[in-house]
Amino acid sequence: MAVKLTLFDLDGTLLAIDSDHAFGEFLVQLGWAGADDYRRRNDHFYEQYKAGRLDIEAYIDFATAPWRDRPAAEIEAAGRRFVREVAEPAVHPAALALVRRHVDQGDLVAIVTATNDFVTRPFADLFGVPNLIATELERDERGRVSGRIRGTPSFREGKVTRVTQWLAMRGLSWAALGQSTFYSDSANDLPLLDHVSHPVATNPAGELERIACLRGWPILNLFA
Secondary structure: OOEEEEEEOOEOOOEOOOHHHHHHHHHHHHOOOOHHHHHHHHHHHHHHHHOOOOOHHHHHHHHHOOOOOOOHHHHHHHHHHHHHHHHHHHEOHHHHHHHHHHHHOOOEEEEEEEEEHHHHHHHHHHOOOOOEEEEEEEEOOOOOEEEEEEOOOOOOHHHHHHHHHHHHHOOOOHHHEEEEEEEEOOHHHHHHHHHOOEEEEEOOOOHHHHHHHHHOOOEEOOOO
């Protein structure tokens, strides 16, 4: 039987929040980042992302700077607190039910997100999805984050590249799939939405909503 692939974007799609931006706000709350300057720059990068102009290399360097040189125990403790205070409350029942429906029907399911793997792994775990294709942080031989990206970031066209690589590691190809579905809220994801057989505009706004209407794509509002 041909494999049915179902892919989910994370921020704005399965989550009503942006996990990357929320983690920046969390760093301010911890006192690891200065409130005014860091929040201003974090907001600026977020606006760039929404406008499709994000320099993801510059953003990763900025976003990891407040924590990457801290002791591992502090980072781990902060990560656990982020899960309790931010991640768990952000998992909406409707989104969880959608993911579980695809898992239960036997689809090959993955979350594909531009946000880095450190921030997003807890969310993937909460959704019960072991397959996470996220922007990977480069780490040294001791496991410390460098502030750079390892490999191709899963952002815009990079999402197609990373999913193609991931499928190949499983002995699969796009041509071998029986059906491929991708849920996303963002026009940044048009390369992957165009690549799958069943694109679903999920909680879309602005440009993606306009394009979905023009192309007759299904529109799903999870949080209405």
